[in-house]
Amino acid sequence: MTEAKGIGATIDLATKLSRRGYNVNPHLPARQILDGAELADIVAQLKDAGVERVFVLGGDAAEPVGIFPDAVSLLRALSEMGAPFDVGVTGYPEGHAKIPDEALWAALEAKAPFASRIVTQMCFSPETTLRWARDVAARGINVPIIVGVPGPVSRQKLIRISAGIGLGQSARFLQKQKGLLGKFFSPAGFSPNQLVGSLADSLPGSGTNIEGLRLFTFNDVAGAESWRQKTLATLH
Structure with missing residues (x-):
């Protein structure tokens, strides 16, 4: 809300x-x-x-x-x-537009004793997410990490949302790296497949505490659930 x-x-x-x-x-x-x-x-x-x-x-x-x-x-x-309650708190693999990195780390270390999971903001770089998750572990924060992933959505809407929540590198990536957009976008819009696949391939031996994904639906619950069901079907 x-x-x-x-x-x-x-x-x-x-x-x-x-x-x-x-x-x-x-x-x-x-x-x-x-x-x-x-x-x-x-x-x-x-x-x-x-x-x-x-x-x-x-x-x-x-x-x-x-x-x-x-x-x-x-x-x-x-x-x-x-x-x-079972409590989740926020993690910022790419930092925050208005909060210095050291303040974010201090806040995460203070929140960790109360949390049962850390849910990350969206990030379109698996490498950035994994690097941040390794830093979390290196700081002695042993709370499970749930990686926030955008669900299927149009390119225009995703850029608008990314900019609105202060995703620096990811928003700039979507806006400027047009030659690479095919990596994430089909004619129908954004698909999480490549991003999720890259994360999954990199997890073994990564030294992180990543335990799952959170799919951001952007109010398109039906589209997100359809993608989830299709993805699960391919794994069985």
């Missing part, structure tokens, strides 16, 4: 879907949560609906609405409530 819609819309949708039998993983942006009382209410609603997993991030709001300025502060508050 977007900042404009607020945390309430996220919790409302997550609880409705969970009660209908879906395995949901709502995002909890720290900067959108007012205080401990609101957090306790959010936790109660999600637990009552049977939600078991959440994804904690700082959020893109220019200023926090309350007492949680970043993901670490929210993670600590959840821990003090008895760690009610």
